[in-house]
Amino acid sequence: MTAAERPILPKLVGERIKRREDPRLITGHATYVDDLKLPGLLHLAFKRSDSAHGVIKNIDTSAAEQMPGVELVMTGKQLAEILGPMPIGTPFPSPDHYAIATDRVRYVGEPVAVVVAADRYLARDAADAIEVDIEELPAVVDPEKAMQGEPAAVHEGFENNLAVPYVPGGTGVDPATMEVDNSALDKAFAEADVNISQRMTNQRLAPNAMEPRGVVAHWEPGKEQITIWSGTQNPHILKTMIAAQLGVGQHQVRAIAPEVGGGFGCKINIYGEEYTAAAISRKLGAPVKWIEDRSEAFMATTHGRDILAYVDLAAKRDGTVTALKLRLIADVGAYNMLLTAAVPTLTMLMLNGTYDIPVVRAELTEVFTNKTPTDAYRGAGRPEATYFVERAFDMLAHELGMDPADVRRKNFIKKDAFPYTTQMGAIYDSGDYETALDRALQNAGWEQLKQERDQARAEGRIVGLGLAYYVEVCGLGPSASLPTGGWEHAGVTIERDGRITATTGSSPHGQGNETTFAQMLAEQFGVAFDDVTILHGDTGVVKQGIGTFGSRSQAVGGTVLMNAGEKVKKKMAKFAAAMLDANEDDLVFENGMISVKGSPGSGKTFAEVASFAYVPVPLPPGVEPGLSDEAFWEPENNTYPFGCHIVMMEIDRETGEPRLTKVVAVDDAGTIINPMIVDGQIHGGLAQGIGQAMIEEVVYDEDGQLVTGSFMDYAIPRADDLPWFEMDNTVTTTPVNPMGAKGVGEAGTLGSTPAVVNAAVDALSPFGVKHVDMMLRPEKLWRLMQGGGA
Amino acid sequence: MSEKATVSITVNGKVHEEEVEPRLLLVHFLREHLGLTGTHVGCDTSQCGACTVHIDGASAKSCTVFAAQADGSEVTTIEGVGSQDNLHPMQEGFWEEHGLQCGYCTPGMIMSAINLLNENPKPTEKEIREGIAGNLCRCTGYQHIVKAVQYAAEKGVVR
Numbered sequence: 045m046t047a048a049e050r051p052i053l054p055k056l057v058g059e060r061i062k063r064r065e066d067p068r069l070i071t072g073h074a075t076y077v078d079d080l081k082l083p084g085l086l087h088l089a090f091k092r093s094d095s096a097h098g099v100i101k102n103i104d105t106s107a108a109e110q111m112p113g114v115e116l117v118m119t120g121k122q123l124a125e126i127l128g129p130m131p132i133g134t135p136f137p138s139p140d141h142y143a144i145a146t147d148r149v150r151y152v153g154e155p156v157a158v159v160v161a162a163d164r165y166l167a168r169d170a171a172d173a174i175e176v177d178i179e180e181l182p183a184v185v186d187p188e189k190a191m192q193g194e195p196a197a198v199h200e201g202f203e204n205n206l207a208v209p210y211v212p213g214g215t216g217v218d219p220a221t222m223e224v225d226n227s228a229l230d231k232a233f234a235e236a237d238v239n240i241s242q243r244m245t246n247q248r249l250a251p252n253a254m255e256p257r258g259v260v261a262h263w264e265p266g267k268e269q270i271t272i273w274s275g276t277q278n279p280h281i282l283k284t285m286i287a288a289q290l291g292v293g294q295h296q297v298r299a300i301a302p303e304v305g306g307g308f309g310c311k312i313n314i315y316g317e318e319y320t321a322a323a324i325s326r327k328l329g330a331p332v333k334w335i336e337d338r339s340e341a342f343m344a345t346t347h348g349r350d351i352l353a354y355v356d357l358a359a360k361r362d363g364t365v366t367a368l369k370l371r372l373i374a375d376v377g378a379y380n381m382l383l384t385a386a387v388p389t390l391t392m393l394m395l396n397g398t399y400d401i402p403v404v405r406a407e408l409t410e411v412f413t414n415k416t417p418t419d420a421y422r423g424a425g426r427p428e429a430t431y432f433v434e435r436a437f438d439m440l441a442h443e444l445g446m447d448p449a450d451v452r453r454k455n456f457i458k459k460d461a462f463p464y465t466t467q468m469g470a471i472y473d474s475g476d477y478e479t480a481l482d483r484a485l486q487n488a489g490w491e492q493l494k495q496e497r498d499q500a501r502a503e504g505r506i507v508g509l510g511l512a513y514y515v516e517v518c519g520l521g522p523s524a525s526l527p528t529g530g531w532e533h534a535g536v537t538i539e540r541d542g543r544i545t546a547t548t549g550s551s552p553h554g555q556g557n558e559t560t561f562a563q564m565l566a567e568q569f570g571v572a573f574d575d576v577t578i579l580h581g582d583t584g585v586v587k588q589g590i591g592t593f594g595s596r597s598q599a600v601g602g603t604v605l606m607n608a609g610e611k612v613k614k615k616m617a618k619f620a621a622a623m624l625d626a627n628e629d630d631l632v633f634e635n636g637m638i639s640v641k642g643s644p645g646s647g648k649t650f651a652e653v654a655s656f657a658y659v660p661v662p663l664p665p666g667v668e669p670g671l672s673d674e675a676f677w678e679p680e681n682n683t684y685p686f687g688c689h690i691v692m693m694e695i696d697r698e699t700g701e702p703r704l705t706k707v708v709a710v711d712d713a714g715t716i717i718n719p720m721i722v723d724g725q726i727h728g729g730l731a732q733g734i735g736q737a738m739i740e741e742v743v744y745d746e747d748g749q750l751v752t753g754s755f756m757d758y759a760i761p762r763a764d765d766l767p768w769f770e771m772d773n774t775v776t777t778t779p780v781n782p783m784g785a786k787g788v789g790e791a792g793t794l795g796s797t798p799a800v801v802n803a804a805v806d807a808l809s810p811f812g813v814k815h816v817d818m819m820l821r822p823e824k825l826w827r828l829m830q831g832g833g834a
Numbered sequence: 835m836s837e838k839a840t841v842s843i844t845v846n847g848k849v850h851e852e853e854v855e856p857r858l859l860l861v862h863f864l865r866e867h868l869g870l871t872g873t874h875v876g877c878d879t880s881q882c883g884a885c886t887v888h889i890d891g892a893s894a895k896s897c898t899v900f901a902a903q904a905d906g907s908e909v910t911t912i913e914g915v916g917s918q919d920n921l922h923p924m925q926e927g928f929w930e931e932h933g934l935q936c937g938y939c940t941p942g943m944i945m946s947a948i949n950l951l952n953e954n955p956k957p958t959e960k961e962i963r964e965g966i967a968g969n970l971c972r973c974t975g976y977q978h979i980v981k982a983v984q985y986a987a988e989k990g991v992v993r
Binding site for chain 1: 855857858862865866869870871872873874875876877878879881882884911912913915916917918921925928929930932934935936937938939940941944959960962963964966967969970971972973974975976977978979980
């Protein structure tokens with residue numbers, strides 16, 4: 045085929061390209077961890093604590109050990125001989141945490157023993173046959189009592205159960221010395237026309253990726269190497285941590301994230317079950333598998349959120365907010381996991397919201413309790429900040445009788461003020477908050493909706509409107525802000541047949557990077573989408589990487605992929621220039637050809653140039669053979685996407701049941717590679733944000749028993765719980781990366797949650813309601829309508 | 835364990851005779867005995883629907899059925915619905931409309947959605963949402979799944 049006959053390739057970046065991942069997923073041929081089979085595979089099952097807090101007096105494993113087919117039973121003490129306490133990723137002092145409890149149990153579901161057996165059913169039977177004698181201690185459940193040391197100490201050496209005793213931040217706080225000067229804060233509140241003061245909770249949630257966690261570990265004796273397959277968001281971090289825990293070199297560990305069935309933050313942490321599987325595989329010299337049950341997941345996979353705030357806001361009568369102060373108390377559960385202690389610090393960081401507030405102060409305390417440990421959950425700290433700020437702004441609007449949109453507009457950071465350094469120390473990269481607000485108001489028909497609400501109220505119906513605005517910190521980030529390192533890695537190879545294979549350290553679990561990254565590379569090289577393959581998730585294939593979290597894949601992983609591509613492209617131009625007897629700067633890459641600018645008919649195909657690059661006779665001077673290169677890249681700053689979510693709600697007067705009748709979202713994630721995938725990301729975030737507001741809550745009773753231990757007691761949104769989402773976006777690019785992309789994975793969870801609660805409070809305002817804590821249980825709303833407290 | 839039972843189950847048109855533990859769940863029979871790993875397990879209380887298959891033409895959660903109970907039945911799993919070269923209109927709909935992200939709930943969701951259209955070939959949006967309410971998806975917020983089902987309904991699903 046001559047160049048003139050070659051089809052002109054369609055534009056790819058910014059287009060709704062169908063996902064490369066889907067054919068295997070829709071036909072049932074994808075391989076998740078539980079789909080793996082290896083010869084001689086053994087199965088693990090964990091015996092878990094039924095008590096929230098207690099001393100292990102005795103563990104009787106004899107019945108389990110006698111069962112035919114049981115290979116091994118290990119208690120925590122036995123495992124501790126080959127596996128030390130687990131590492132974490134934050135700098136705060138932390139109690140020892142063993143993969144299996146050694147002497148005390150500190151939450152319901154904490155492992156106390158592990159069984160290895162020939163088959164999964166048998167492993168479960170044997171685990172159930174283990175008898176554990178625990179001397180109960182008082183369960184620490186209420187974080188505010190825990191801070192007084194009541195009713196017990198979760199860990200020795202952590203006085204008053206303080207995991208992080210006191211971190212101040214914002215106006216008047218010297219970040220170097222942590223010295224606090226209250227003068228500006230006191231002055232602002234003393235001079236305010238209006239003070240808003242409210243205790244608010246951001247309840248505990250269970251992430252509930254549809255694929256529970258799972259791991260297969262295979263130590264190969266003689267080879268002295270381990271391969272570990274895990275449903276993880278970050279295989280390279282898994283590799284690093286497994287090597288450290290086993291005391292082997294990183295060259296001896298290969299970590300593979302196969303198909304991963306959702307993460308939402310809970311698959312960032314490296315868990316005790318992964319370390320246990322690795323250690324046992326090495327001990328037995330046999331492959332082992334552990335697959336989590338959903339009931340286990342509710343107890344043993346990290347929870348999210350669980351932070352309460354005492355919020356104080358000072359304002360002038362015209363709606364100008366002059367100061368914001370939050371006393372934050374995070375209930376982190378029983379132990380520090382990888383990023384546990386860091387999540388609430390992101391809440392602190394984002395307390396300026398989208399507003400030019402001159403005085404912002406936060407004080408954070410993190411508290412141990414006898415609950416499942418918390419860690420990242422979609423949004424990780426930012427939805428909490430958004431919720432507190434946006435509830436406070438709505439309370440101010442209500443107090444002043446102002447339109448909630450007007451209060452926000454009055455205080456917005458103006459479009460020309462970026463980069464904008466907040467009182468909390470964040471440097472917002474770019475923003476145009478008014479445009480997205482206007483678009484949301486227009487799309488929702490805000491004025492019309494207000495009339496409809498008032499009309500409905502006049503008819504005796506309980507209807508409310510809620511609006512919330514968010515900004516989040518994404519594209520994490522400079523290494524200074526991430527204990528894992530804040531860079532990403534990519535490799536690009538032109539195969540000998542001219543096709544492109546690339547590797548990325550951003551290992552996805554549903555985000556569609558195989559598609560979006562191929563769109564970008566194909567366009568960069570001017571080749572067909574189908575000629576680009578993206579590999580990920582295997583540390584034996586992908587040299588280096590960090591992983592997928594903090595809405596960083598596009599902003600960081602995408603950028604480094606382009607950088608690696610650019611290196612290869614430059615080299616490819618040298619080969620093409622030699623073949624075409626042209627200057628390499630005069631070449632264009634388009635429609636699968638490399639040709640001299642202005643004469644497309646004279647070019648060489650990708651396959652021809654690649655073929656020459658791998659058998660270069662003669663080798664052009666100053667060029668090495670081959671077409672493959674890699675890149676690392678770290679952004680100088682985070683990105684700060686933003687948006688506005690509006691909802692309308694009707695509450696059934698007789699039952700208190702809330703129902704959403706409208707959801708409008710306008711999000712600004714900067715440059716978009718694939719709008720279809722971006723819509724999907726926001727849809728999912730909206731559903732989770734709405735789920736938090738309305739139906740999701742992890743509940744412990746006063747004994748520390750997990751009441752919501754299955755999908756029978758913990759609801760996640762079903763298709764008929766949600767209305768149609770009306771989507772739109774604005775585009776404000778970021779200067780932080782050359783593409784201008786900000787990230788979108790978590791955005792949906794940010795505005796939706798406060799928007800829903802704002803709508804509920806608006807609906808209930810005729811009953812004198814000024815605030816209601818999540819979740820919006822019908823009974824709670826019904827009581828409020830009866831004039832009772834929530 | 836206990837005595838084994840012999841079952842004869844036709845899966846995707848092929849007859850399988852196997853000795854199984856009486857307590858063996860159909861989903862584990864499919865996954866472990868037959869290697870049909872497209873059917874997933876997402877919970878242990880029959881809420882999530884990731885394990886949905888068709889038994890004698892109607893959708894069922896295969897984690898709630900013992901293999902022994904399916905003796906003599908015809909079972910269709912996601913692997914029997916369509917192939918890469920010959921996708922079922924519902925599979926096509928999920929691909930066209932971005933009805934999946936991580937893909938874990940997808941096989942069960944597709945089986946439920948096919949069952950829905952078998953019973954109600956032209957469902958409204960509300961009927962679609964109610965029809966797939968027994969299947970949980972944590973990624974999509976369901977909107978693109980609704981569109982996928984609408985796509986298949988427009989194409990017409992004839993079994």
